[in-house]
Every structure is written in structure tokens, then in C-alpha cells.
Amino acid sequence: GQQVMQIPQYQHVQEGEDFTTYCNSSTTLSNIQWYKQRPGGHPVFLIQLVKSGEVKKQKRLTFQFGEAKKNSSLHITATQTTDVGTYFCAGRTGNQFYFGTGTSLTVIP
Amino acid sequence: NAGVTQTPKFRVLKTGQSMTLLCAQDMNHEYMYWYRQDPGMGLRLIHYSVGEGTTAKGEVPDGYNVSRLKKQNFLLGLESAAPSQTSVYFCASSWWQGNQPQHFGDGTRLSIL
Numbered sequence: 001g002q003q004v005m006q007i008p009q010y011q012h013v014q015e016g017e018d019f020t021t022y023c024n025s026s027t028t029l030s031n032i033q034w035y036k037q038r039p040g041g042h043p044v045f046l047i048q049l050v051k052s053g054e055v056k057k058q059k060r061l062t063f064q065f066g067e068a069k070k071n072s073s074l075h076i077t078a079t080q081t082t083d084v085g086t087y088f089c090a091g092r093t094g095n096q097f098y099f100g101t102g103t104s105l106t107v108i109p
Numbered sequence: 110n111a112g113v114t115q116t117p118k119f120r121v122l123k124t125g126q127s128m129t130l131l132c133a134q135d136m137n138h139e140y141m142y143w144y145r146q147d148p149g150m151g152l153r154l155i156h157y158s159v160g161e162g163t164t165a166k167g168e169v170p171d172g173y174n175v176s177r178l179k180k181q182n183f184l185l186g187l188e189s190a191a192p193s194q195t196s197v198y199f200c201a202s203s204w205w206q207g208n209q210p211q212h213f214g215d216g217t218r219l220s221i222l
Contacts, residue, residue: 009149031208042199043152045210088151092207096167099144099152 003027004091006100014108019076021103023089030092032065032072037102038085046074079107111135115200115214122190122221130185130217132200140203141183142167142211143175145196152199158183190221 006023013019023032031050035043047056049065049072056063062075072089084107089100116131132141139160144152154167156175164175172194174186183202187194197218201211 006151033210035211042213042215043201043211044213048208048210050208090152090211095165096154096157097211098154098168101149101151 003093003098004089004100006089006103008103009101010104010106012106012108013079015081016078019079019083019105021074021087021089021105023072023074023091023100025070025091025093025098027093028069030069032069032092033090033097034063034072034074035088035090035099036085037088041085043088076105079105081107081109083107113200113202113212113214115198115217117217118215119218120220122187122219124190124192124221126190126221127186127188128190128219129187130198130200130219132183132185132202132214133181134183134200134202134212135181136202136212137180138202138204138212139180140205140209141177142201142203143173143183143185144199144201145169145194146199146216147196155185155198192221195219195221 033048034046037043053067054065060077086102086104088102090097113134142157143155153169158177161180176184200214203209203211
């Protein structure tokens with residue numbers, strides 16, 4: 001069964017509002033990656049987190065890895081229409097990455 | 110700058126037919142993966158390969174077979190297609206499995222009637 005859960009499944013925001021998606025695993029993860037998939041496109045790698053409690057920033061995007069390495073979050077500040085898409089986390093356990101179910105972000109201009 | 114190329118992009122099959130999806134990468138990556146993407150389910154790993162001549166089962170391997178005879182190619186086969194295999198299939202590759210980003214192809218949209 002699905003080992004990595006992601007919430008919410010959908011999020012609609014007004015342009016300029018903030019957005020957060022959360023990823024939770026039932027097991028401790030070795031590392032976690034985040035991907036973005038534009039509508040009709042393929043997943044594109046955004047970032048990887050490895051250390052417990054790690055925080056990384058990419059412009060308006062902030063990624064966090066939980067202290068217990070079982071959860072992670074992606075926060076977007078002041079969303080723009082270019083942020084539209086589905087955001088996936090992918091956590092590694094053993095030899096496999098398990099992708100979350102994704103959060104589909106719609107930004108209303 | 111091809112990256113990961115999947116063939117075909119679209120296909121419609123009848124139940125019971127067989128077909129092979131081809132994935133080719135030009136980045137000299139060791140690891141290759143096949144995923145399926147279904148609404149509300151995210152990406153689920155079907156099979157993967159850690160190098161030429163090797164394959165391993167992922168999360169949802171039943172009904173699929175794979176082969177990696179050449180380092181740059183990873184083939185996904187459906188021997189007897191079923192409607193439950195209607196999905197979008199993505200191939201990906203990476204340098205190493207553990208801590209390297211995966212590079213995805215554009216996907217194959219497969220419908221089985």
C-alpha cells in the first residue's frame with residue numbers, strides 16, 4: 001500500500017496567497033525529493049532533503065524535512081500563476097522511492 | 110539534448126493484446142525506472158533496473174515485464190493487456206538510486222478497451 005501520504009489533494013488559492021503541501025510517511029525516510037508536474041507534463045525535480053530538520057529555500061519555495069525524517073513540507077510564498085501544477089514528494093525507504101499522491105495547485109489570477 | 114525519450118506517446122489496445130513501451134536515455138545513467146500514474150494515486154513504481162542486464166520489481170509489478178539489454182534502453186512489456194492497466198506510463202533515469210534526481214520522459218498514455 002501507499003507508504004507516503006500527501007495532503008491536501010487539491011488546493012485553490014488566489015494569486016499572491018501562500019500555499020503549503022505536507023508529506024507524511026509511516027516509516028523513517030533516508031531522504032526525500034520534491035517534484036513539480038505541470039498540467040500535461042512530466043515530473044521535474046525540484047530539490048532533495050537528506051538531514052533531519054533540514055530546511056532549504058529556492059526563491060519563494062521553502063522545503064523542510066522533519067526531525068524524525070518521517071514528514072516534509074513545501075511552502076510557496078505569494079503564489080504566482082506560474083506555480084500551477086501538481087507537487088509530489090518522493091521518500092526513499094530501502095531501495096525504492098515512494099511517491100506521495102500529489103497536491104494539485106490552482107492559482108486564481 | 111534528448112534526455113529521456115519514450116515511445117510511443119499514445120496507444121489504444123484491446124484487452125488481451127500485447128505491446129512494448131520503449132524508453133531510451135542518452136545521459137549514461139545507471140538506474141532506470143518505470144512508473145504508472147493514475148488519478149489520485151500519484152506515481153507508483155512498476156519495475157526498475159540498477160544497470161545493464163539487471164531488473165527488479167517495484168511496488169506494482171504484476172502484469173508487466175521489463176528488460177534492459179542495453180544500458181541506454183529500458184523496455185516495459187504488457188503480455189496480455191487488461192483495462193486496469195489503462196494509465197499514463199513514465200520512464201525515468203538517474204545516476205544512482207539513493208540520492209540523485211530522477212529525470213522523466215514525457216510519458217505514454219495507454220488506453221485498454
